[in-house]
Amino acid sequence: MIKTGSSIKDRLKKVGLTTKFNLVTNLLVALTAIVLTTSMVSIEQTTRKIELLNRGYSIAQVLAKFSEFALYSEDSESLNLVLNTLDDKAVSYLALVRKDKTVLAERWFIESTTPLLAFVNNSQHLIDAPIYSENKSQILFMVPVLSTRSTLFDGHMLESESNAQTPELLGYVRLVLNTTQMEQLKQKSLVTVLMIVLVIFAGATLLTFLLARKITRPIAEFVEATKKVAFGQLDKKLQKTNDGELGELTRNFNYMVDQLQRSNLAVKEHQENLENKVEERTQALVVAKDLAETANRAKSEFLAAMSHEIRTPMNGVLGMAELLISTNLNARQLHFAETILKSGDSLLTIINDILDFSKIEAGKLEIDNHQFDLRKLFEDAAELLAEPVLSKGLELHIQLPLEPLILVEGDEVRLRQILLNLMSNAIKFTETGNIIVSLIESKNDNARFTFSVTDTGIGIDKSQQAHIFEAFSQADRSTTRQYGGTGLGLAISSQLIALMGGELTLESEIGQGSTFSFTVQFQSRLVQAESWSIPEELNGKRILVVDDNEVNREILLLQLTSWQTIIELANDGLSAIMKIKKAQQNKVPFDLVILDWHMPNMDGIEVAEIIVSDSEIKTPKLVMLSSAAFDEESCRAKNAGIQRYLIKPVKQKALFDCLTYELAQPDFTQLESAESHDTATEIQSIPHKILKNRLITDNSCVKNSGESGASVSNKNCLQNTSILLVEDNLVNQEVAKGLLEILGCNVQIANNGKEALMLYHKVDFDLILMDCHMPIMDGIEATKEIRALEKTSDNYQHMPIIALTANVQHGIEQLCNDAGMDDYLSKPFDRKQLEKMLQHWLSTSLLAKRADEFETIALANDDALKSIAVLNNAALEEPILQRKALDNILALHRPGMPNILARIITIYLDSSPALLFTIQQAVKETDRDKLFNAAHALKSASANLGAVQLSKTCQILESKESSFEVATELIGTLKREYSTVENALKIELLRLTDD
Numbered sequence: 004m005i006k007t008g009s010s011i012k013d014r015l016k017k018v019g020l021t022t023k024f025n026l027v028t029n030l031l032v033a034l035t036a037i038v039l040t041t042s043m044v045s046i047e048q049t050t051r052k053i054e055l056l057n058r059g060y061s062i063a064q065v066l067a068k069f070s071e072f073a074l075y076s077e078d079s080e081s082l083n084l085v086l087n088t089l090d091d092k093a094v095s096y097l098a099l100v101r102k103d104k105t106v107l108a109e110r111w112f113i114e115s116t117t118p119l120l121a122f123v124n125n126s127q128h129l130i131d132a133p134i135y136s137e138n139k140s141q142i143l144f145m146v147p148v149l150s151t152r153s154t155l156f157d158g159h160m161l162e163s164e165s166n167a168q169t170p171e172l173l174g175y176v177r178l179v180l181n182t183t184q185m186e187q188l189k190q191k192s193l194v195t196v197l198m199i200v201l202v203i204f205a206g207a208t209l210l211t212f213l214l215a216r217k218i219t220r221p222i223a224e225f226v227e228a229t230k231k232v233a234f235g236q237l238d239k240k241l242q243k244t245n246d247g248e249l250g251e252l253t254r255n256f257n258y259m260v261d262q263l264q265r266s267n268l269a270v271k272e273h274q275e276n277l278e279n280k281v282e283e284r285t286q287a288l289v290v291a292k293d294l295a296e297t298a299n300r301a302k303s304e305f306l307a308a309m310s311h312e313i314r315t316p317m318n319g320v321l322g323m324a325e326l327l328i329s330t331n332l333n334a335r336q337l338h339f340a341e342t343i344l345k346s347g348d349s350l351l352t353i354i355n356d357i358l359d360f361s362k363i364e365a366g367k368l369e370i371d372n373h374q375f376d377l378r379k380l381f382e383d384a385a386e387l388l389a390e391p392v393l394s395k396g397l398e399l400h401i402q403l404p405l406e407p408l409i410l411v412e413g414d415e416v417r418l419r420q421i422l423l424n425l426m427s428n429a430i431k432f433t434e435t436g437n438i439i440v441s442l443i444e445s446k447n448d449n450a451r452f453t454f455s456v457t458d459t460g461i462g463i464d465k466s467q468q469a470h471i472f473e474a475f476s477q478a479d480r481s482t483t484r485q486y487g488g489t490g491l492g493l494a495i496s497s498q499l500i501a502l503m504g505g506e507l508t509l510e511s512e513i514g515q516g517s518t519f520s521f522t523v524q525f526q527s528r529l530v531q532a533e534s535w536s537i538p539e540e541l542n543g544k545r546i547l548v549v550d551d552n553e554v555n556r557e558i559l560l561l562q563l564t565s566w567q568t569i570i571e572l573a574n575d576g577l578s579a580i581m582k583i584k585k586a587q588q589n590k591v592p593f594d595l596v597i598l599d600w601h602m603p604n605m606d607g608i609e610v611a612e613i614i615v616s617d618s619e620i621k622t623p624k625l626v627m628l629s630s631a632a633f634d635e636e637s638c639r640a641k642n643a644g645i646q647r648y649l650i651k652p653v654k655q656k657a658l659f660d661c662l663t664y665e666l667a668q669p670d671f672t673q674l675e676s677a678e679s680h681d682t683a684t685e686i687q688s689i690p691h692k693i694l695k696n697r698l699i700t701d702n703s704c705v706k707n708s709g710e711s712g713a714s715v716s717n718k719n720c721l722q723n724t725s726i727l728l729v730e731d732n733l734v735n736q737e738v739a740k741g742l743l744e745i746l747g748c749n750v751q752i753a754n755n756g757k758e759a760l761m762l763y764h765k766v767d768f769d770l771i772l773m774d775c776h777m778p779i780m781d782g783i784e785a786t787k788e789i790r791a792l793e794k795t796s797d798n799y800q801h802m803p804i805i806a807l808t809a810n811v812q813h814g815i816e817q818l819c820n821d822a823g824m825d826d827y828l829s830k831p832f833d834r835k836q837l838e839k840m841l842q843h844w845l846s847t848s849l850l851a852k853r854a855d856e857f858e859t860i861a862l863a864n865d866d867a868l869k870s871i872a873v874l875n876n877a878a879l880e881e882p883i884l885q886r887k888a889l890d891n892i893l894a895l896h897r898p899g900m901p902n903i904l905a906r907i908i909t910i911y912l913d914s915s916p917a918l919l920f921t922i923q924q925a926v927k928e929t930d931r932d933k934l935f936n937a938a939h940a941l942k943s944a945s946a947n948l949g950a951v952q953l954s955k956t957c958q959i960l961e962s963k964e965s966s967f968e969v970a971t972e973l974i975g976t977l978k979r980e981y982s983t984v985e986n987a988l989k990i991e992l993l994r995l996t997d998d
């Protein structure tokens with residue numbers, strides 16, 4: 004209904020003015036005509052009826068008068084006379100009726116009609132009063148016939164007598180009138196009226212039409228004119244036709260058109276001027292743009308050339324440092340060379356960034372597509388960053404589809420660069436929590452992939468997100484101070500992604516973390532990915548995954564389920580043990596348990612110990628996942644009965660192989676021997692660089708004992724003084740630490756003022772070397788705090804604090820003095836300057852005391868020191884690897900077979916770290932047999948490869964005569980020698996593979 008109503012309204016809105024006018028007028032005329040017709044017809048009808056009634060009544064009255072005698076006498080002749088006197092077309096029946104209503108005589112005027120003989124309402128009937136009744140087509144009159152005596156009997160009766168007498172009823176005249184004629188006349192008149200109305204209506208419509216046109220013509224012209232004006236045709240003027248409102252409108256319209264013409268002209272003129280100006284400016288801009296582009300290109304080319312020029316000598320520095328590392332260096336030298344290598348690496352990264360950036364800017368970076376495996380790329384990137392992830396105690400998860408191979412055709416190198424940049428940022432800016440790297444979406448048909456890197460780190464402020472992808476842009480300036488960086492990584496990544504047909508986007512909440520997502524359009528994707536062929540060993544095996552980290556549990560669940568194993572999950576040690584017991588009671592024990600090492604309340608090793616020691620539990624195979632590759636935990640894990648120790652991030656293939664291997668082994672409880680491929684297999688999966696770093700770190704931890712022989716010759720008054728070095732820059736830390744150690748000092752490092760204060764509370768230092776500019780808490784503030792603490796302390800002792808700072812900041816000396824620092828050493832300083840400063844500030848009595856202590860220690864360790872000195876001397880004479888031994892192995896090589904020397908070196912590198920650990924462990928636990936077995940195994944393996952010096956050290960360790968004190972001292976030498984041998988063997992391996 005509403006719809007129809009509104010559609011009529013809509014239609015009406017569209018109708019023109021003339022039509023509306025016509026419609027309204029015609030409607031009014033029609034209405035008038037209808038009202039007129041109806042009222043005329045109704046009047047006509049009433050008039051005719053009254054007429055007929057009067058006529059009928061008069062006839063009946065006249066007849067009643069004339070029939071008095073006939074009725075009285077009932078004489079048929081008189082009766083007929085009365086009946087025959089009447090001749091009226093309207094009468095259809097006439098009868099003379101007695102008093103009792105019986106008919107005396109009657110006459111039918113129209114044969115076919117049945118007259119209306121009864122009265123409709125008899126109750127109204129007064130005997131002597133005339134009455135009438137009617138139906139549709141007839142009207143009945145009953146007029147009483149009354150006697151008058153004078154008329155009947157004495158025609159001379161007096162008037163007064165006749166009035167005084169009551170007339171007597173003799174009968175009735177019954178007269179029926181036919182209304183058909185009246186109806187016919189009524190219809191005739193109706194038709195006539197209708198005809199007249201129609202003629203009037205037609206005339207009115209015609210008149211309206213003509214008039215409306217006349218009235219609305221000026222408006223139509225006006226509309227037409229406005230249309231033309233709207234389309235810019237301003238030459239149209241209206242003719243003034245009258246003086247009324249329309250005349251006023253026309254005048255105004257014409258005035259408006261005049262105004263418009265004038266302003267149009269002005270605009271045109273202005274536009275022409277403007278165009279000329281724009282033309283001039285555009286030409287100037289084109290020239291400026293060309294100039295800017297040329298300058299920009301020149302700048303980028305210069306940067307590229309410069310970066311390249313810098314890279315060339317850098318290669319030399321790095322290469323030589325690498326070579327230096329592979330020569331026979333003592334631990335300190337090795338450490339220095341490593342620092343050069345590390346600093347060089349960082350410098351190279353920055354140079355590479357600048358080179359990439361300038362290449363992109365100059366439009367010279369091209370995408371190099373080839374086929375590669377996405378899974379490998381992701382897992383390699385995760386492996387490369389395992390070290391910082393581990394050291395920050397974070398969890399790194401890689402979420403990929405389950406296919407073993409995800410082959411795509413694209414630029415592998417650039418994708419790796421983007422991933423590494425986003426992942427290292429995520430690690431850098433996250434202190435606790437997870438980093439999740441996922442392949443969110445891949446479309447088979449067009450090889451479009453979406454990746455994301457999510458962290459739970461510091462997040463980025465909304466206002467800074469807008470320009471975070473611009474070059475040299477960092478979230479805020481304090482970020483640079485605290486985390487370092489050039490602000491180029493994201494700019495390069497986003498441009499590389501754009502080159503690969505995608506876009507880098509960011510979602511971040513400050514304090515909540517960030518998600519960087521990007522889409523890459525690869526050339527193709529291998530649709531039919533290879534799938535794992537699930538061996539019997541895995542099929543239907545029951546595995547319990549124990550991990551507190553939900554994401555890890557989910558990933559493992561997905562992976563393991565796809566390998567057709569039956570999985571249960573536990574989020575802590577206690578529920579894991581309950582589940583194992585319950586499964587055993589229900590006779591569906593677990594075949595294997597995957598334990599995370601780091602869990603709250605009870606760590607993985609503790610869980611394993613409980614499982615193994617509980618006599619009620621038939622021990623399942625135990626596999627541990629840990630981020631710690633080389634620490635004591637792997638040994639602890641072994642002792643706790645854990646068969647395999649996988650290093651996170653675990654490669655899918657490594658996990659698959661490990662499970663297949665372990666589940667194929669019948670014996671559940673036996674540990675594998677140290678020589679087997681368990682720990683070593685996984686350790687091998689760590690990149691060589693990280694492996695090397697870890698060994699070096701280990702060496703540095705035990706350096707004091709290992710280096711004491713060398714320190715004897717350097718004995719001076721600074722020997723064994725305890726120095727706190729407060730420095731945030733890693734390289735500066737290493738340099739100062741190295742110099743201090745050369746001077747014989749014991750050094751502890753704090754990365755900022757806050758850490759320094761913590762150490763100050765715990766350790767009794769002799770002197771503090773304090774950098775001034777540091778994140779979190781700077782040196783000035785830390786010194787002030789220490790001075791304040793000294794004042795409140797019961798046994799006040801003044802701590803010498805020496806400021807270390809680059810001599811760049813004006814007034815820094817004053818600041819240091821004000822804070823309570825004792826002296827000022829400007830960076831870079833050399834050993835002599837440092838030595839002088841220390842000697843000056845450390846009191847003679849303290850130095851004397853330290854010197855005495857040293858003497859006592861030296862005497863007690865005399866024997867051990869002697870043997871180490873012998874070894875150290877020997878080390879200088881022996882080559883790291885005897886070429887002859889290697890050549891002997893090479894001589895066994897048969898053509899067409901894999902290189903035998905490469906194989907042996909690989910086996911050695913795989914298995915020896917575990918032996919090294921066992922030796923360390925055995926010395927710690929003073930376990931003679933364990934020490935003998937491991938040292939013996941390493942001795943012979945090393946001798947085979949010509950690592951004579953290392954072999955000799957092992958020989959001393961295996962000897963039943965040498966004490967554990969000597970063994971403890973020897974561990975440092977052993978590790979150092981092993982590290983050197985390992986590096987030499989890796990170089991040999993590289994050479995062999997290159998060949």
Ligand code: ADP
Pocket residue numbers: 424428429430432458460461462463471476477478479482483487488489490491492493494517
């Ligand atoms: P930089 O070498 O400084 O890290 P990038 O271009 O990689 O350069 O990053 C620019 C800045 O973006 C960083 O300095 C940091 O402020 C911010 N940023 C990048 N990634 C993250 C992240 N995952 N969490 C918080 N801030 C980030």
